[in-house]
Amino acid sequence: MNFYTDNKNLEHYLKHPLMQRIVAMQEHDYAQSSEYNYAPIDFAEAVEGYRRVLELVGELCAEVVAPNAMEVENNGPTLCAGRVNYAPATIENLELFRRAGLMGISMPRRFGGLNFPRTIFILIEDIVSRADAAFGNLWGLQDCAETILNFGSDEQKQRYLPKICAGATMSMDLTEPDAGSDLQSVRLKATYSEQDACWYLDGVKRFITNGDSDVHLVLARSEEGSVDGRGLSLFIVEKECGGVHTRRIENKMGIHGSPTCELVFNHAKAELCGSRRMGLIKYVMSLMNGARLGIATQSVGIAQAAYNEALEYARSRKQFGKTIINFPAVYDMVGAMKARLDALRSLLYETARNVDMAGLFDELSRERTLTPQERAESKLFAKKADALTPIVKGIGSEIANMNAYDCVQVHGGSGYMRDYVCERLYRDARITSIYEGTTQLQVVAAIRYATSGFYTQLIEEYLAIDVPAEMLMLHGRIAAMLAAYRQAVERVQSFENQEATDFLARRLYEMAAYTLMSVLLLHDAVADGQLFAKSLHRFVATAESLICGHAAYISAFTPDFLQNYDK
Ligand SMILES: Cc1cc2nc3c(=O)[nH]c(=O)nc-3n(C[C@H](O)[C@H](O)[C@H](O)COP(=O)(O)OP(=O)(O)OC[C@H]3O[C@@H](n4cnc5c(N)ncnc54)[C@H](O)[C@@H]3O)c2cc1C
Structure with a gap:
């Protein structure tokens, strides 16, 4: 194998x-x-x-x-x-x-x-x-x-x-009991000792994956009296220098092999990485963008495993005298899993290529001055990488969960038993939409690209592709999705109401994501119809139904609707 x-x-x-x-x-x-x-x-x-x-x-x-x-x-x-x-x-x-x-x-x-x-x-x-x-x-x-x-x-x-x-091994020590999504509230204290000419860290971090690693990257408050992200710096701490110990390993729902640790820093010797005060603003933002792409990839891996398990089981299990894959209700589920997986991969690798190009131009700019054309290209790659990363992380993690859910469903009662891989996948998938920024925080990171029109522009660019005759209809349907998305963005903007924008942001985000995945899968299908055409047909149908639903919701919405919620 x-x-x-x-x-x-x-x-x-x-x-x-x-x-x-x-x-x-x-x-x-x-x-x-x-x-x-x-x-x-x-x-x-x-x-x-x-x-x-x-x-x-x-x-x-x-x-x-x-x-x-x-x-x-x-x-x-x-x-x-x-x-x-x-x-x-x-x-x-x-x-x-x-x-x-x-x-x-x-x-x-x-x-x-x-x-x-x-x-x-x-x-x-x-x-x-x-x-x-x-x-x-x-x-x-x-x-x-x-x-x-x-x-x-x-x-x-x-x-x-x-x-x-x-x-x-490494770990990324950011989260604290009172600083999760809001990392500006980090309190772990960094003190510089003139006498020892080094920094010391004191405080607690929680939920740290692989927290007993050999080399830690730690976000800490280096500027006494500061209260926001501008008082935070990034530090490197080596296990062999002592001063950090694991107080507890969390007892969690899934990913049991990955220790999630509560850490106590007791005058741990540390060294500054980069410049003071830039810890959150620059370095952690960059670190987290890389880590978000990593979780998007983990989501794809889980979605693949779930699809494989479901397909294999559906082809072997018999009920009512036939293998269950022959029931439309079952092959619809399995087919949807494969279509989501392929569409998500199209988005993942497009994001990865943009991240690669942005990073390579960045490196080149440290070696020599870029030409004006290179500078323009570099800026565009960086913008695309920045716009696509929160989409692939958020939607990827939701798709991993959907595939894991459907995988259990295809297995029926057996799927609920610990003997089957799908039961573990179901629990493992759940964390992907929480760590490295919850899906809600990915929407927060992405929404400015929706309201600025950048996703619309990007999708238009991707739609400018020659397609074979048999894919012309699909191309037209994706163009219609874009039109519905554009109209939804315009309607949300017409309210000129920040709370309404925040309330509808998830729907705009999903509309952009499903249209992007459709058009990127179209690109892959044009390059290799054998591998991707079937998934493309299925995915476009699913994306259309999601986009129509969200478009209907947004067109019926008015800001007074927000009064219907208890807070
Ligand atoms: C298994 C595991 C491993 C982890 N590994 C690491 C690690 O290696 N390093 C590390 O530093 N951290 C790690 N974490 C921490 C993880 O990144 C945080 O748990 C996560 O960012 C959410 O923070 P929180 O738990 O404090 O939830 P909260 O921030 O309290 O969020 C609670 C809810 O409120 C919503 N919410 C919060 N703010 C907003 C907002 N502005 N807009 C809309 N909704 C909002 C969230 O989406 C969520 O639904 C790990 C966590 C777990 C469970």
């Missing part, structure tokens, strides 16, 4: 035309091949290298990580004297990934990384999350290294990045 080669859809994303440019920029026009004998000499060789790694990950996930998932789930991590011990099967997974060199995927080669673009990191994360979302968290947190790479000093990069590439 191999979780990469058994899913032909994944290969498709390696072939996107923009990948040539992403890889060329990532490889500095293939200049590193003289320095590192394993660096590619051209695009074809780079893709061959990605394929080899993807096949290896696919094999490890199918042969070890997925079979280990139940044991990880049942044994889970334990706490002993303030330290977390992973379940034995988690240790086996981590060791395997370390030995295979899969811990510094996107780090530069000079630090011991593989120098892969973000899109390839995401392909790997997609496969790992399908096998076990909880292990996906531990492995995926290596992504925090990007923050040190982008904002740390040269000395910090030299000291931390090789360790992380060799397998040191």
Whole structure:
């Protein structure tokens, strides 16, 4: 079994035309091949290298990580004297990934990384999350290294990045009991000691994934007397320096293999990452955007696993003398799962490519002055990345939940039993719409792109594509969705009422998201009808019904409707 080669859809994303440019920029026009004998000499060789790694990950996930998932789930991590011990099967997974060199995927080669673009990191994360979302968290947190790479000093990069590439684990310590969605309220105190020439951290963090990690990134209040985000800085804390211990591992609904920790910082020695006061405003925003894309990917992995489980069960279970997949009510559910999954992947990889291009231009701008054309391009890629990330995180997590729900339903009573994988998927999926910013907070992040007309503009651009005759009708239906969305935005704006805008924001967000997914799936279907045409037909029908429903709601709405709610 191999979780990469058994899913032909994944290969498709390696072939996107923009990948040539992403890889060329990532490889500095293939200049590193003289320095590192394993660096590619051209695009074809780079893709061959990605394929080899993807096949290896696919094999490890199918042969070890997925079979280990139940044991990880049942044994889970334990706490002993303030330290977390992973379940034995988690240790086996981590060791395997370390030995295979899969811990510094996107780090530069000079630090011991593989120098892969973000899109390839995401392909790997997609496969790992399908096998076990909880292990996906531990492995995926290596992504925090990007923050040190982008904002740390040269000395910090030299000291931390090789360790992380060799397998040191990471955590992102932001949340506190009174600071969840609202991170401006973070209170953990950072004090500078002139005598020791270093910072010390004191206070509590809660709900920290992999909280007993080797390297922590910690958001703390460095400016005494400040009350908002401008008084917060980002710090690096190393476990081996002491001063941080885990007070408790949360007893939670799902992702049991991923320890969620309450941490106590007791004069923990810390070093500043980047500039003071920029912790939340700049570094955590960037860190969270990366992490949100990670959760969107985890959602895709779970949605894929749920679809696979449902399809397999529906093809084997017999009732009333026939296999249940033959009942329209069942094949409708399974077909909808696949359509949502494919549409979500189209959005995920489009977001990833934009994130890649934005990051690569950013890196280039640190090496040399960009030309005016490059500056304009860079700005547009960054804007698209910023606009698409909250959509893919929020909608992705909701789709993971829908697929997990339908997967249990297809299994009937068996789906409610712990013997079946779908029961775990159902619980694991639930967290995706909560951590890294709830779906409601993704709507808050996205709404300005709805009201500014940016999503409309983006969808119009995507619609400007030549389609084969058999897809012309679908193209027209997506254009009609855009018209309904545009009209809904105009109506909401006509109220000139902030509370009404906030109240209707989720509906506008979903209309934009489903239209975007439809048009991006259309692009994938134009490139490969064999793989995507069926899903496109089904998804457009679902998207239309959601958009018509929301359009009807918004057209009947008036702001006095808000009086009907108790507060
Ligand atoms: C398993 C798990 C792992 C986690 N891992 C990490 C981690 O590694 N690092 C870390 O720092 N944190 C982590 N968290 C914390 C997580 O990011 C927060 O729980 C999450 O951001 C929500 O914050 P909260 O729990 O305080 O909920 P609250 O902020 O209290 O939200 C409660 C409800 O109010 C809504 N709400 C709040 N504000 C608004 C608003 N402005 N507009 C509309 N609705 C709003 C929310 O959507 C939600 O429905 C983890 C949490 C869990 C459960």
